Amino acid sequence: MSKPxxxxxxxxxxxxxxxxxxxxxxxxxxxxxxxxxxxxxxxxQQEGGKLFESLVKEGAALDAKTRKFTEAKxxxxxxxxxxxxxxxxxxxxxxxxxxxxxxxDRVSRSLGRLGVPGRDEIKTLSSRVExxxxxxxxxxxxxxxxxxxxxxxxxxxx
Numbered sequence: 001m002s003k004p005x006x007x008x009x010x011x012x013x014x015x016x017x018x019x020x021x022x023x024x025x026x027x028x029x030x031x032x033x034x035x036x037x038x039x040x041x042x043x044x045q046q047e048g049g050k051l052f053e054s055l056v057k058e059g060a061a062l063d064a065k066t067r068k069f070t071e072a073k074x075x076x077x078x079x080x081x082x083x084x085x086x087x088x089x090x091x092x093x094x095x096x097x098x099x100x101x102x103x104x105d106r107v108s109r110s111l112g113r114l115g116v117p118g119r120d121e122i123k124t125l126s127s128r129v130e131x132x133x134x135x136x137x138x139x140x141x142x143x144x145x146x147x148x149x150x151x152x153x154x155x156x157x158x
Contacts, residue, residue, distance in 0.1 A: 044051070108118060117125065 112118065
């Protein structure tokens with residue numbers, strides 16, 4: 001028997017057949033990708049609730065951890081601010097006290113130069129005025145007592 005002769009293919013026929021093979025491969029791959037997507041979707045629907053709950057738990061744990069860390073940092077910062085504020089208050093109070101003392105000293109010296117008596121001089125003068133007032137009352141009482149003892153003089157007629 002003779003062997004059948006193979007028909008020679010033209011380059012265009014070879015390219016068409018090769019393109020057909022590539023197309024089939026691409027279609028098969030696309031079909032598999034589509035089926036994998038459907039499978040993933042189905043699995044996500046089945047396990048989605050579990051996954052969601054798991055994610056919620058992890059989120060809550062992370063939230064608690066973050067809050068704890070943040071609160072610690074805020075507390076630390078608040079302590080630093082309060083400490084600094086306390087120091088600033090002390091310094092400002094000391095400064096005001098010094099300023100007040102300087103002001104009082106300068107006013108006192110200025111009043112002294114002008115001849116205005118100071119607090120101690122005014123106290124001394126007030127005490128002296130009280131003593132003198134007391135002496136005046138005594139003298140007034142003695143005088144009025146002596147005048148009451150003397151009879152009234154009558155006027156002479158001419």
